[in-house]
Amino acid sequence: MEDERPASVLLYLSWIGALCGTLLLLLGDVLPVRLVFVRPETLFLCLLEVELAFVVFVWPWFIPSLALPDAPARGSTLRLLREVGLLVVASLPPALIAANVSNVEPGDFLLAQALLWVMGAFAATLFSVGLGRRWTVGAWYLLGAFAVSSVLPFGAFIASSLGVCDLTWLARISPFWAAERGDPFWPVLVYGVLAVALWSFSPGQRRIAA
């Protein structure tokens, strides 16, 4: 807990605000139009997609300010992984409520939480290694995340619609697609393995530039 920065408080506030704000907007009847996709059976999925969007696209922005400047890269990564774990723990109350409303099986709920943690851990490891090796990771990460999240599912959909070929196997590594299909096993496996591989390449004793 040493050398905590206000950035972590800001991260927590953003996270809680995003999750709770999403549920309140979806269920509070405050919007001028009714959102037809928000039904009891889809509430957990709506929340999970918002959580994934935050973890994939917002969480990386916090990583540079949360990485420990004077610690070895692996130590910094561990701290980032702990932060991801804290985000998952903080999301449990709204996630449990949404899972109950949508009648999600415990196994599916745990797999969804694992997907969240793995996606956060992958980004944390990638950025941590990038910072340690002085790589410019941010822009490439965003481009890759966008491609994996939307281009692959879109391409699979187009290919399938045109009858060209079945690219569903490729779309499965999109966390959003996998969450929607209720089958997050492949993204958990793929990004988990990638995170471990990156971890093994991380410069153990090299310190991260502030």
Place this chain on the structure above:
Amino acid sequence: MTFALLAALAFQSDPRIESVERLVGNANRPYLWAPLAVKLSSAAGFEGDLVVQSSLGLRFVRRVRVPANGSERILLPAIDPQKIIAGGTTAVVPGDLGSPDLLILVDARLPYATALASDDRVLYRAIDAADLARLLSLGLLDACDLILLKESSGLALGSARAWVVAPSRAEAEAAVSSHPGPREPVRLVDVDLWALAPEAGWVPAKKDRTVLLVALYALASFAGMVFVGRTRPSRAGAALVGVSALGIFAFLLFFPRRHLWISESACEVVPVEGDAAAVRLWFAGAAAGLRPAIRFPVIVKPVFPRLGDADEPLTIRVDERGSTAEGFALAAGRRICFAAVEGRTPSMRALERVPRPLVSASVRRGGRLRYLGDLEAGVDWSAPGREGPGPREEEARPWSRFLQGDAACGWLDRSDRPAEDVGSTDLADGRRRPLFFIQRLK
């Protein structure tokens, strides 16, 4: 058909179905109750389910016990019955049905009970007094347009659509020819009453509680983060875990985790004299796919918005304390409705003035409707108002079929109450909407 039934009855194994009798006569009223009296005998003794299978997916089941070398006569509710099953024995229900305009039940104690001649238009059916009393108390006589009685005392006549005490045949014939018409029944397929159905999908209590708990969780998290962030930022993570633990605790303690909702809508129709008829509708739905069993305090019939829905399997298990609906699937977003009509003491009789406050009251005299607004206790029906329907006309319209002639109506309560006499192991939210009150004025 009768010969086939007799032949089938003659070659049965144990238990034996000795006879099957349609208690309200051979009238073809497939959407209304057609109660049966089944005589069951057994050489070895029988304990098990007696099942009435209808032409639709509907089954009525009663647990029966027949002693060895004994017999039992059992009254069973049924709708369009086709087949009786007891153990391994099956019997076909006699099906030579006519389609009379009027079905009139006659108290068998009346001296002319068997002398009344039925024709194509009017079907008279004599019924034993004990059976009549039992069927009235169970609310199973909605197929009958009129009941001719020797006396009215001791009978739950509120559930009858129309009745008259007619000691002599002349009085009976006069009553039949001059009767203004029975109260509208609740049919198996009744799209009008479905206007009262709550919105499908969400369990109201779960949705409300989700908003409340999530708002409180956000508030607690923000308060915790701001407080800890200002004083000891290094403890922010621990504070977050603490608030999350509190949130999980609140979820476990205060969140309704089951998935079934039941909403009761009821209307009480009070005649000028005698018992009131309480028409009770229970709408049930689930946010998740369920196969619930719902316990009711009375014998209920399902009410469908379309005939096609009635083909899906549904079992009503009947016992002495009411009935249980089971064996049906409630897909997410699907709703189902059950109805019962029971006779009971009126909540109030308001022929001149209202003894209790009445919400959004209207009065109709001579075909003219006048909206009176909210009435305090003691106000009479000539209170100032305005011509035309009230603001809750849409809500009142499904009940307007029970108004019939000069009548006054309104709601006895302002807000929902917990539904206390229905139950299910899956129930998350049971509520009773305000009772709609109708006072017939003549």
